[in-house]
Amino acid sequence: MHYLRWITACVALVLAPVASAQDKPQPSQCLAVAQSLPSVQFVSLRHVTAEKGEVVITYAGHSTYIIETPGNVTIATDFSGVYTAGKSPDVVTMNRAHSTHYTLNPDPRIKYVLHGWSDGDGPAKHALTVGDVFIRNVPTDIRGYRVGSEAMMQKDGNSIFIFEVAGLCIGHLGHLHHPLDEARYAAIGRLDIVMVPIDGTYTLSLDGMSEITRRLRASIVLPMHRFSTPLGEFVARMNGQFEVELRKEKSFSVSLDTLPKAPTIIILEGV
Known part of the structure; x- marks a missing residue:
């Protein structure tokens, strides 16, 4: 009992009830x-x-997606300042594996700058409500210095950011360097949309990343951080469990009611 x-x-x-105050984030x-x-x-x-409204998602470049909420909050992921898609973000998230995923000199007009690493002791901890979106993070480790031929891991150097808006759970894996353990899967929870790096070398291997993608089984998978990786190599590792849509647009709108019935990899223009 x-x-x-x-x-x-x-x-x-x-x-x-959802709190409107910034200092008391919604559950x-x-x-x-x-x-x-x-x-x-x-x-x-x-x-x-679920709340009403559509979320607009735009691929800006590299690992940066622009998320626009029904409440007019604009978010840029893994933000370096290079990729904006012409949008002025209210919120930016960053990871520090490489300088293409963060900037220490963001535009001062950006109200919320969320580092995926800690600026003090312990891991980064984010749980805040900005307008109609609740933002939280799940820390992961990154490869740091090398000892001989072995890369040593730097604890909590990356974050998986999760954006909860209009009933949708949207995850961005950041610059993920290792498989996820059960505790991290539990901390992530349900994802309806997940943004996945598919370079196969700088982050995690394609085998490792495809295993995580299959396990998360989001309704929409958005590849990013591709470099020269043939898209077919990532798709082939999905073992036929996901549909594939190759789109000519950089943006699309989505709501809880318009999620695809079958899990789908959506490849936007520029990926």
């Missing part, structure tokens, strides 16, 4: 809070908690 009481408490937390709608309990299937609350 204590399991049932715990689940009831968690569901009540998820359905709690996550995407976390699978009962995932670790034995013999329990967690029922998605997406149709109960």
Whole structure:
């Protein structure tokens, strides 16, 4: 019975009223809070908690996607200042594996600059509400200095950022360098859309990245950070589990009701 009481408490937390104040972020709608309990299937609350409106997603370049929310919040991922798609962001996220994923001198008019690494002790911790979007992060490690032929890992140097808006759970894997353990999968929770680096070398191998992508099984997979990797090599590793759409546009609109029925890799212009 204590399991049932715990689940009831968690569901009540998820359905709690959303705070408008920045210092009291809303609870996550995407976390699978009962995932670790034995013999329990967690029922998605997406149709109960979903808000109206469409999210516009634009591929700007490299690992930068522009996310525009129904409440007119503009977000740029892995922001270096080079790729903006002509949008002036309200929020930028950054990772520091390479200088193409961050800048230490962002435009001062950008109100929220979220580092994927910690500027102090411990990992970066983000959980904030900006307008109609709740933003949080899941820290991961990055390759740092080398000892002989072995690359040593630098703890918590990268973040997977998750954007919860209009009932959608949108994840950006950043400059991911290693497989995800069960604790990180649980911390990520449900993803409806995931942005995945597919270079196969600078981040994680194509085999490793495709395994993560299959495990997350988001409705929409958006490749990025491709370099010269043939798109077919990544698609082939999906083992026929995902549809593929090659689009001529850099942008598309999506809502909870327009997610594809089958998991789909959408390749936007420029990828």
